[in-house]
Amino acid sequence: MSENSNTIIKVENLTAGYGDVAIIKDVNFEVKKGEIFVILGGSGCGKSTLMKHMMGLLPPVSGRVFIDGKDIVTAKGQDRIEILKGIGVMYQNGALFGSMNLLENICLVLEEYTDLPKDAMEFIARMRLKVVSLDGSEHKMPSEISGGMKKRAAIARAMALDPKILFLDEPSAGLDPITSSQLDDLIIELSRNLGITFVIVTHELPSIYKVADRVVMLDKNTKSIIATGKPDYLRDNSDNPWVRQFFNRES
Amino acid sequence: MIYIDYKTNNDELKITLRGHLDAAFVSKVWRESINKLESTKPSLLEIDASGVEYCNGAGAALILQLKQKQETQNRRFSIVGLRKDFEQLINIFDPGIIRETAKKGNFFLEFVKNAGRMCCRVLNDTKAEISFLGELLSKLLAAFIRPSSLKWSDTFLIAEKSGANAVGITCLLGFLIGVILSFQSAIAMQQFGAQIYVADLIVISLFRELGPLITAIIFAARSGSAYAAEIGTMKVNEEIDALVTMGIDPIKYLAVPRMLSGIFMMPLLTMFNLLLGLIGCGLVMLSLGFSPIVYLNRIQEAATLGDLAGGLAKTLVFGLVIAGIGCFRGLQTATGASAVGDSATKSVVSSIIAIIFLDGVFAVVYYYVGI
Ligand SMILES: Nc1ncnc2c1ncn2[C@@H]1O[C@H](COP(=O)(O)OP(=O)(O)OP(=O)(O)O)[C@@H](O)[C@H]1O
Ligand SMILES: [Mg+2]
Numbered sequence: 001m002s003e004n005s006n007t008i009i010k011v012e013n014l015t016a017g018y019g020d021v022a023i024i025k026d027v028n029f030e031v032k033k034g035e036i037f038v039i040l041g042g043s044g045c046g047k048s049t050l051m052k053h054m055m056g057l058l059p060p061v062s063g064r065v066f067i068d069g070k071d072i073v074t075a076k077g078q079d080r081i082e083i084l085k086g087i088g089v090m091y092q093n094g095a096l097f098g099s100m101n102l103l104e105n106i107c108l109v110l111e112e113y114t115d116l117p118k119d120a121m122e123f124i125a126r127m128r129l130k131v132v133s134l135d136g137s138e139h140k141m142p143s144e145i146s147g148g149m150k151k152r153a154a155i156a157r158a159m160a161l162d163p164k165i166l167f168l169d170e171p172s173a174g175l176d177p178i179t180s181s182q183l184d185d186l187i188i189e190l191s192r193n194l195g196i197t198f199v200i201v202t203h204e205l206p207s208i209y210k211v212a213d214r215v216v217m218l219d220k221n222t223k224s225i226i227a228t229g230k231p232d233y234l235r236d237n238s239d240n241p242w243v244r245q246f247f248n249r250e251s
Numbered sequence: 252m253i254y255i256d257y258k259t260n261n262d263e264l265k266i267t268l269r270g271h272l273d274a275a276f277v278s279k280v281w282r283e284s285i286n287k288l289e290s291t292k293p294s295l296l297e298i299d300a301s302g303v304e305y306c307n308g309a310g311a312a313l314i315l316q317l318k319q320k321q322e323t324q325n326r327r328f329s330i331v332g333l334r335k336d337f338e339q340l341i342n343i344f345d346p347g348i349i350r351e352t353a354k355k356g357n358f359f360l361e362f363v364k365n366a367g368r369m370c371c372r373v374l375n376d377t378k379a380e381i382s383f384l385g386e387l388l389s390k391l392l393a394a395f396i397r398p399s400s401l402k403w404s405d406t407f408l409i410a411e412k413s414g415a416n417a418v419g420i421t422c423l424l425g426f427l428i429g430v431i432l433s434f435q436s437a438i439a440m441q442q443f444g445a446q447i448y449v450a451d452l453i454v455i456s457l458f459r460e461l462g463p464l465i466t467a468i469i470f471a472a473r474s475g476s477a478y479a480a481e482i483g484t485m486k487v488n489e490e491i492d493a494l495v496t497m498g499i500d501p502i503k504y505l506a507v508p509r510m511l512s513g514i515f516m517m518p519l520l521t522m523f524n525l526l527l528g529l530i531g532c533g534l535v536m537l538s539l540g541f542s543p544i545v546y547l548n549r550i551q552e553a554a555t556l557g558d559l560a561g562g563l564a565k566t567l568v569f570g571l572v573i574a575g576i577g578c579f580r581g582l583q584t585a586t587g588a589s590a591v592g593d594s595a596t597k598s599v600v601s602s603i604i605a606i607i608f609l610d611g612v613f614a615v616v617y618y619y620v621g622i
Contacts, residue, residue: 098487098587115278116309123346124312130346143586162273162307189343193336194307 008033008165008197009054014063016046016053022061023049025223029216034195036187036211038202038231040246041218047201048092050218051167054199055087056080067165085113088158092169092201094150096142102129102153103138106160113161128156131186133179148174155183159190165197166190172204184210205249217243254302255280257287264293266317269302272310281313288320296321301332311337311344383579387506394507406508413474413509414516418523421469425524428461429453429531437539446539450546451553453532457525458558464610466521467569470513471602475577478509479598482581483591491582506578513574517566525559561622565613572609573602 009031016024023046031037039047052058054065056072065072067083075083096105106125110116116124129135132152142150151174158166168187172180184207190196202208208215208231215234217227219242227234227243235247245251254269266284270276288296296317303310314330321328333341394401433453440446482505485491494501529550536546580598584590 099589110274114274114309116274117278117281120277120281120309120312120316123316124308126346127308127312127315127344131344135346141586159308162309186343189339193340193343 006032008035008068009199010066011054012064012066014050014053014065015061016049016058016063017061018049022223024218026063027225029225029228031197031199032213034191034197035213036191036198036200038200038208038212038215039218040201040203040208040215042220045218045220046223047218048169051169051199051201055089055167056083085161086163087165087167088161088163089167090151090154090158090169090171094142094154096150096153096157098142101139101141102134102145102156105142105153106157109157109160124160125156128159129153131159132156133182148176148179151175152179152183162194163196165199168198168200168202170201170203172202172207180204180207181210187211205247217246255284257284259291259293262294263297264288264291264295265297265299267299267302270304272303272306272313274307274309277309277313281316284313284317285320288317292324293326295327295329298328298330299332300330300334300337303333303337306333306337306340308344311341314341315345379583380579383582384575386502387510387575387578390500390503390507391510394503394511400503401511402504402508406511409508410512410516413470413477413512414519417469417473417516417520420473421466421520421524422527424465424469425462425527426531428465429457429528429533430535432456432461433532433535437535447541447545447549449539450532450536450549454529454550454554455558457528457532458554458562460562460610462521462525462528463562463566463569464606466517466524466566467573467606468603470517470520470570471573471577471599471606474513475573475598475602476595478574478577479581479584479594480591482506482578483584483594486582486584487586487588487591501582502578506575506582509578510571510574513570514567515570517570517573518563521563521566525562557622561613561617565610568609568613569606572605576601576605 007030011027011029014024014027015022027050039050041047049058053060054067056065056067056075060073064074068086070079070083072080072083096102097108100108103122103125106128107121110121110124114121126135126138129138132155134149134152134156137145137149137153142153145153151171155168155171158168171187172183175183187198187200188211191198198211200211212231214229215227215231216225217234218224219226226240227238231247234243236244238244238247254267256267258265258267264287266287298314298317300306300314306314318328318330433449436452437446437449440449440452482491485505491501494504533543533546537543577598580594580601584594
């Protein structure tokens with residue numbers, strides 16, 4: 001096993017599924033520190049599923065997932081919490097807590113894991129909201145904001161603890177092109193300046209070309225990875241016609 | 252290693268930061284540095300960040316907060332030696348001047364406002380309840396007139412869940428009440444040598460009051476709250492909106508089947524409750540030395556069919572009202588997961604209040620009618 005100190009997530013022979021149905025079979029890949037790693041694939045091919053396995057939310061059928069060298073599948077108790085503190089997640093549908101306003105949604109995890117005074121927490125929460133252009137909506141409830149705003153709030157919440165790894169499930173779906181492009185800039189800035197590693201599921205081609213350092217492409221039929229690499233390289237040079245179609249937006 | 256140092260020089264404050272500017276560090280120095288700033292009120296605040304090795308959101312927050320405090324007071328702020336990448340980070344995160352949220356007004360004024368708001372809410376609530384009840388009844392009637400328009404499979408499923416599946420708990424409680432009541436009254440009656448009349452006492456109180464009441468309370472707690480939670484969750488998930496835009500009336504689709512099952516299940520459940528209550532009482536009578544035949548005769552003499560019918564008639568109304576309140580509270584659900592819990596709680600509370608009120612009304616009516 002070539003354990004590279006530059007690797008932050010390592011997926012080893014992972015087979016994932018629900019019940020008896022395998023969704024992904026025997027995949028292997030690594031994510032490097034500070035990298036923007038994009039998972040691609042048709043709808044329903046198991047991108048969200050793969051992501052949930054990478055953050056240890058679902059037990060794999062077989063195989064292992066290492067985060068920073070620690071196996072998240074077998075980690076328990078305090079070890080597991082330590083690993084989880086290092087990751088932030090934005091779920092596909094936001095998963096904001098409906099009974100709390102946006103500020104409280106972000107403060108929740110700060111209250112749990114830091115000893116910051118209340119005003120410091122609120123300041124940090126406002127900072128996060130400002131980054132996603134939600135300043136002024138601190139006291140709104142999740143039900144009072146639009147779908148795209150929910151996404152942005154969820155990203156702000158995922159960043160609350162300054163995680164080393166951010167998982168974003170379709171962050172730009174439902175955002176207008178300008179906000180979506182601002183979000184891309186933000187992702188790049190955070191990754192360059194803070195060294196945050198991003199694992200992103202997205203379908204937005206412009207965004208993929210702009211941010212992705214590397215992509216993996218999942219395939220529904222073979223239930224495995226059919227392509228890995230830089231998006232522009234895959235677009236021009238992949239030997240798989242489906243991959244070229246995907247990047248060239250053909251049908 | 253972390254390090255913070257303050258130096259005052261005439262009218263200037265210099266803060267030196269060194270080490271890892273993360274949440275752990277910031278939580279230690281946040282209070283202290285802000286207090287320092289507010290007590291010295293320097294015309295220039297200079298932060299020396301040349302020793303900062305790492306800075307994340309929390310660190311940025313500290314620096315930005317200090318900066319803001321200075322700038323809102325029209326005093327100067329400068330930062331030196333911060334690494335380029337951290338500087339960029341601080342620029343990304345700068346939330347700008349934060350507008351203070353409106354301060355609370357005078358206490359008395361707030362109180363009057365809240366009281367007014369509360370009254371309006373209660374009135375609106377009552378109005379909504381009454382109009383909802385009207386709507387429900389009219390749609391229920393429509394369903395009776397044209398039974399084919401109803402989704403019968405749903406209705407039966409709901410009836411099974413809230414009726415058939417509740418038989419066990421209803422019987423258990425009925426039996427318990429029968430045994431306890433008869434045993435307790437037997438002790439009192441013994442002093443008068445009137446133990447045989449325990450049967451009269453139990454039968455009358457079970458048929459007329461206790462049976463219907465207990466069953467209604469079980470129904471409210473078990474099924475009314477479930478209706479509220481189920482419909483409330485649908486409301487939260489915008490499923491109710493989906494029904495409306497599909498042209499399906501949520502009241503007809505969701506509430507009417509539940510009310511029908513309430514109306515039909517409540518009397519049946521009450522009968523089970525009464526039967527087990529009588530059996531429980533019978534056991535106690537048996538143990539007191541009365542033969543079963545004596546007990547049966549006593550029951551038949553004590554209670555008329557009118558007592559039984561009167562009690563069961565009440566349960567029809569109870570079932571209707573409990574199911575109606577459950578659906579109403581469900582449809583009224585605000586947003587968020589806790590709202591569903593609130594609706595379930597409210598449905599049980601409102602149902603029990605309604606049961607008590609209606610029971611009183613029935614008692615008065617029965618008294619005048621002479622049942
Ligand atoms: N909880 C679950 N139980 C059973 N099967 C599931 C579950 N969640 C997802 N699946 C199945 O797993 C497959 C992959 O789902 P997943 O949500 O990972 O897709 P996805 O690639 O994220 O799609 P999309 O781009 O539409 O979000 C689908 O076929 C889906 O039916
Ligand atoms: Mg998905």
